[in-house]
Structures are given as structure tokens and as C-alpha cells.
Amino acid sequence: MKYREVLEAAVRAPSGDNCQPWRFVIDGDVIRIFNLPDKDTSLFNHRQRASFVAHGALLENLSIAASAHGYTLDISLFPDSSAPNLVAAVRMNKGSTSADPLSPCIPKRCTNRKRYNGGSLSTAETQTLLAAAERIPGGKVALTGSDREKSEIADVIALNDRLIFENEHLHAFLFDHVRWNDREARERADGLDIKTLELAPPDSFAFPLLKSWPLVSFLKQFGVPRIIAGSARKLALSAAAIGVISVSGKGDKECVCAGRLIERVWLEATRLDLSFQLMTGITLLMRRVLDGETEKLSPQHVEQIRKAYGTVASRFGIEDGSVFIMFRVGRCGPPSVYSMRYPIDKVVEAR
DSSP states (O other): OTTHHHHHHHTTSOOGGGOOOEEEEEETTEEEEEEOGGGOOSTTOGGGHHHHHHHHHHHHHHHHHHHHTTEEEEEEESOOTTOTTEEEEEEEEESOOOOOTTGGGTTTOOOOOSOOOOOOOOHHHHHHHHHGGGGSTTEEEEEEOOHHHHHHHHHHHHHHHHHHTTOHHHHHHHHHTEEOSHHHHHHHOOSEEGGGGOOOHHHHHHGGGGGOHHHHHHHHTTTHHHHHHHHHHHHHHTSSEEEEEEESOOSHHHHHHHHHHHHHHHHHHHHTTOEEEEEHHHHHHHHHHHTTOOTTSOHHHHHHHHHHHHHHHHHHTOOTTOEEEEEEEEOOOOOSOOOOOOOHHHHEEEO
16 A cells, blocks of 8 residues: 555554544545544534544644655645545655654654653753744643642643543543453454553452443442542642643634644653653533533533633633643653554555
8 A cells, every 4th residue: 555654653643532533545646634523422522623633643643754754745734615524635745855853753652641750851851842832833832840830730630530420421432432351452443442541450440330320420429520530630740740732723724733733742752751641631621611512511510611721721821712732741651551543454545
């Protein structure tokens, strides 16, 4: 298959709960990249924004990997208004170009959900992550390593995990995408391998029980979602820094640009041997609430999400209407396992 190695690198991109919402059509030197709306039906994926962010990360991988094989790209985003699922048309141009130094980091990049070792980022590490925004018009990276500020943002991150165990729709989507053993993870090649959650032994026993929504509903009266949120807060506080990636504007193209910036920052962190985890869910819920799309969210949760947005916007200087994603970064041991990906032949059609 033409461009196989480049596309195999491209699909190493992250996506919400590893849904991999893409399909490729190769026609000569043009690769058309389509979004698959049915792949991610979560409340987080309001107006397909989460999927478009994932496509942005894919395009950044594609660009970086192409440079290592002597290609430059002409990328046209949403080129056909009559085909809303056509995210990009990419022309591959063979020529003389230098390989992007981040290319070797693509297969190494991964989510690491372990507890980090605290500490702080060096000045050089901080500057490297911040400088990634220079490649994306309107892009911005902000970081904080302050204990007080991390504590404020950790409360917001914890809210995400609490909502998953207080909202039936969020809960159902998560547990529908958990792969409970090695065989299921290999056969499905999508979703969340249970090992990627890095659960401690007691949690590994309890977590499968929480798949039952009636049980979770019963346990809510005993504060179990708050206990789960407390664990998420501790994980956030273990980071060397918590950051935000943002792009001015909230349209589809801005979501793609945000995804490209996210992947760039993540690959830079990988090159620096730093661990990294996106905290996308709560920020996507914020955008949903800000747009007035509050169906399937309780009034109490809507108010909590609005308050959380105020905290993040104030702390990181988020402009009204921006696309933004949070993350934590730090140091710890390697993850227990990497997420699977679909075989490339499953997602590519050649003409």
C-alpha cells in the first residue's frame, strides 16, 4: 500500500477513549481523511469537537512522519461543504525536506495514568513545551507548577471523574469502551485496555463492579463518586505541572488546530522523557455547557461545570470562545501497556 508507513504513524494519534474515528481514501497522491461520527457518541463529543481534535493530532503525526520519508504536505481542511465528514484532503509531495526531529517519538507517545513523582519541570523543559505553540496560528500553551494553582485545577480535574459516576450517559460510554482482558483488547483493537487505567490492586477488584449503573446509583448516597474524585485529584497533584493548550476560536478548523498543537506538545514531552496525560473530558463538557447544550446534564452538574470553567479560564487566561484542553505532565515509570490500534488495512481504502 502506498504511504503505508506514513499512515501507520498517523493512526498512532490519541482519540477519545481510543475510538479512532477515522477512515482514509487514497487516490493517487491525495489522501482524503474522513470522520466517522458513530465512533464517538459520548456527551464529550459535542458537535464532533472531540473527534476533530483527534483528527488534528492525526494530521500532526502525518505531517511529521511524512517529513521523515521525504514528503511535504498540502493540507486542505473541510474542503467540500457537501461532504461534512471529509475532514481533510492531503496531497503528498515528494521532494527534498528535512525530517522532523519528533518523528522517532510517534511510536513512543502514550497516555500514562500512573501517579507521577512530583518535583518540577526544568526551565528548559518548560520552554520547550511552551514553544510548541509557535507552530500553530492562534495557539497557546500555559503551564503551572505552583502547588496552590495545581490544587485549584486538580479540583476541576476531579470533577470530571465524579461526573462519570453521577451521570448515567457518561458512565455508560466509559464502561462500554473498557476492554477487560488481553484477548478482548487484541481482538477489538480499540477502547481502553483495563491495564492502561493503572488501577491499584484494591481498585482493580472494585472497578468491574462499578460497571453496574444500578449499583453505582445506590453507592452515590454513600459518597463513592466523591471518593473516586479524590483519587483523581491526588493523581493531578502528583504532576510536575498542569497545563492548558488553547486555540483562538471554537469552529471545526480550530478544533483540528488544537489537536495538532496537543500532539506537538505531547511529542515534545515524549522526547524529553516526560509522562503525559490529557484531561479532555471536563473541558469538552465546559464548551458544551457554554453553548447552551445541557441536555442529559442535571442543573446541579451544569452549575458545577460553569464554575469549573471560571476557575480554568481565570487561572490560564482562556479567551472566551477558545478551544482548550488540559493536561498533566511529570515523571514516573513507563505505563503498564500501550493502547491498541486498528490494523491499517481496516481503515484505508485505495482507489
